[in-house]
Amino acid sequence: xxxxxxxxxxxxxxxxxxxxxxxxxxxxxxxxxxxxxxxxxxxxxxxxxxxxxxxxxxxxxxxxxxxxxxxxxxxxxxxxxxxxxxxxxxxxxxxxxxxxxxxxxxxxxxxxxxxxxxxxxxxxxxxxxxxxxxxxxxxxxxxxxxxxxxxxxxxxxxxxxxxxxxxxxxxxxxxxxxxxxxxxxxxxxxxxxxxxxxxxxxxxxxxxxxxxxxxxxxxxxxxxxxxxxxxxxxxxxxxxxxxxxxxxxxxxxxxxxxxxxxxxxxxxxxxxxxxxxxxxxxxxxxxxxxxxxxxxxxxxxxxxxxxxxxxxxxxxxxxxxxxxxxxxxxxxxxxxxxxxxxxxxxxxxxxxxxxxxxxxxxxxxxxxxxxxxxxxxxxxxxxxxxxxxxxxxxxxxxxxxxxxxxxxxxxxxxxxxxxxxxxxxxxxxxxxxxxxxxxxxxxxxxxxxxxxxxxxxxxxxxxxxxxxxxxxxxxxxxxxxxxxxxxxxxxxxxxxxxxxxxxxxxxxxxxxxxxxxxxxxxxxxxxxxxxxxxxxxxxxxxxxxxxxxxxxxxxxxxxxxxxxxxxxxxxxxxxxxxxxxxxxxxxxxxxxxxxxxxxxxxxx
Numbered sequence: 001x002x003x004x005x006x007x008x009x010x011x012x013x014x015x016x017x018x019x020x021x022x023x024x025x026x027x028x029x030x031x032x033x034x035x036x037x038x039x040x041x042x043x044x045x046x047x048x049x050x051x052x053x054x055x056x057x058x059x060x061x062x063x064x065x066x067x068x069x070x071x072x073x074x075x076x077x078x079x080x081x082x083x084x085x086x087x088x089x090x091x092x093x094x095x096x097x098x099x100x101x102x103x104x105x106x107x108x109x110x111x112x113x114x115x116x117x118x119x120x121x122x123x124x125x126x127x128x129x130x131x132x133x134x135x136x137x138x139x140x141x142x143x144x145x146x147x148x149x150x151x152x153x154x155x156x157x158x159x160x161x162x163x164x165x166x167x168x169x170x171x172x173x174x175x176x177x178x179x180x181x182x183x184x185x186x187x188x189x190x191x192x193x194x195x196x197x198x199x200x201x202x203x204x205x206x207x208x209x210x211x212x213x214x215x216x217x218x219x220x221x222x223x224x225x226x227x228x229x230x231x232x233x234x235x236x237x238x239x240x241x242x243x244x245x246x247x248x249x250x251x252x253x254x255x256x257x258x259x260x261x262x263x264x265x266x267x268x269x270x271x272x273x274x275x276x277x278x279x280x281x282x283x284x285x286x287x288x289x290x291x292x293x294x295x296x297x298x299x300x301x302x303x304x305x306x307x308x309x310x311x312x313x314x315x316x317x318x319x320x321x322x323x324x325x326x327x328x329x330x331x332x333x334x335x336x337x338x339x340x341x342x343x344x345x346x347x348x349x350x351x352x353x354x355x356x357x358x359x360x361x362x363x364x365x366x367x368x369x370x371x372x373x374x375x376x377x378x379x380x381x382x383x384x385x386x387x388x389x390x391x392x393x394x395x396x397x398x399x400x401x402x403x404x405x406x407x408x409x410x411x412x413x414x415x416x417x418x419x420x421x422x423x424x425x426x427x428x429x430x431x432x433x434x435x436x437x438x439x440x441x442x443x444x445x446x447x448x449x450x451x452x453x454x455x456x457x458x459x460x461x462x463x464x465x466x467x468x469x470x471x472x473x474x475x476x477x478x479x480x481x482x483x484x485x486x487x488x489x490x491x492x493x494x495x496x497x498x499x500x501x502x503x504x505x506x507x508x509x510x511x512x513x514x515x516x517x518x519x520x521x522x523x524x525x526x527x528x529x530x531x532x533x534x535x536x537x538x539x540x541x542x543x544x545x546x547x548x549x550x551x552x553x554x555x556x557x558x559x560x561x562x563x564x565x566x567x568x569x570x571x572x573x574x575x576x577x578x579x580x581x582x583x584x585x586x587x588x589x590x591x592x593x594x595x596x597x598x599x600x601x602x603x604x
Contacts, residue, residue: 024049095135120147141203182277212274218327231324232264262317279308289317321350322358326397334404346395359384
């Protein structure tokens with residue numbers, strides 16, 4: 001396996017999620033899963049908190065006056081959430097009695113602001129006046145959309161929730177998702193399913209805009225343009241499509257299903273066809289997840305009757321079964337400028353995979369040269385514990401409020417989170433650790449120079465049992481607190497005051513590392529355990545066959561740490577085979593697909 005390290009500074013890529021951060025929870029909202037401390041990994045200088053608890057919260061929209069609308073399909077309601085000073089926000093019914101309301105979009109036409117709200121079978125719009133607490137002046141602009149009540153579907157429609165977008169020309173786009181995992185019936189139905197239709201804003205002049213998109217949940221126009229982009233949930237249980245020497249042709253092979261076909265993040269053109277259910281994007285070519293060629297679907301196109309070369313290629317793939325839902329462009333928002341040239345999508349998480357994936361907010365920096373998304377990176381993760389496979393949250397949608405916070409809905413825990421940027425503040429130039437919570441008890445200070453302070457060498461003389469309960473971290477500094485020198489729980493803390501480091505350490509802290517992320521570190525075991533080897537962040541390739549990867553005989557790398565501003569590429573072989581890229585962050589487990597064979601590591 002090889003490893004390549006690449007500095008991202010030249011590409012102006014902002015830092016990825018890298019700091020385990022305690023989720024701040026108001027005392028009135030500590031019911032499960034917040035009856036215990038919960039941590040999410042976020043970029044440096046960000047905090048994350050619980051803003052509201054709303055069971056089954058799905059899609060959101062920020063009203064022009066700053067109020068938040070949240071759809072609740074399970075109750076037939078759209079709720080309005082209003083700030084209430086330092087108290088919990090006020091939550092009330094904006095509209096009730098709808099059939100599984102889902103997407104919400106504000107749009108102004110000829111000086112009148114409308115709020116469009118979807119139901120499974122129709123699209124409504126209401127005239128909105130600033131400060132409205134209840135929806136008024138309802139107009140039903142589209143009727144007769146297919147849902148589980150459609151006679152030909154006999155009560156079964158797995159993707160009946162509707163998503164919409166409106167462009168600058170007041171055209172309304174409606175995603176009509178598939179009624180199945182994969183089937184031909186949807187391609188000849190009226191309306192076609194697995195498709196996007198365009199209407200006038202009043203619901204007239206329906207026409208098919210694009211098809212072959214199995215379940216496009218997130219629809220959004222790139223700011224300042226009429227370029228429609230979508231994120232798509234692709235099919236499950238795909239049969240192996242290659243009649244090769246493996247003998248797997250036409251079989252359901254779990255190891256193949258795990259990574260095929262990728263989910264999709266793509267620009268949609270008028271008249272486009274994106275393959276489903278006949279053609280599936282292939283991520284296993286030199287272009288990786290970019291502009292993927294198609295394979296014939298074994299079930300529906302084994303004979304090549306549908307020409308996959310004629311399909312519109314997918315702009316960017318996302319890990320299979322991640323289930324992207326909401327899509328939000330951050331351009332022209334008040335989100336921190338470092339991230340405001342990019343897009344975010346909520347990865348709801350997998351079921352059709354041997355090991356779960358998703359359960360995070362993915363960020364795509366935008367390439368202004370190609371007008372396309374760059375390489376995916378994590379903005380928020382931690383709702384999934386990879387080691388135990390425990391899931392405690394499933395993100396859905398994201399919106400930016402008027403104060404520049406990113407609000408995130410989670411329909412599994414019933415939560416609206418607030419991701420906030422905290423500009424570095426003036427504070428001590430030293431790291432300070434304390435024996436007790438709230439900065440009390442015996443204290444000890446450390447310089448911000450990179451260094452490791454070990455209990456077994458007497459460096460941690462603040463307390464006898466090596467308990468550290470609170471700490472203060474100065475600007476521009478990261479502190480890593482760990483249970484053991486070769487493994488165990490570690491947490492990273494960026495600049496800020498931490499009244500509690502959490503109870504998970506069990507009163508045993510073995511070492512503290514100040515500014516640890518100046519090198520790439522690789523480990524033989526998951527969770528940063530086993531023999532370690534470090535590399536500088538200077539671009540370079542470290543090859544097993546030249547003895548560069550000398551820390552293990554079988555060249556197995558099971559976990560790694562990547563510093564800010566760095567990308568690491570881990571590969572099975574020098575000329576072919578599986579490669580994965582890791583942006584800044586702590587990776588408790590390198591995917592098991594590498595089968596303990598790593599040919600090179602490239603620091604890019």
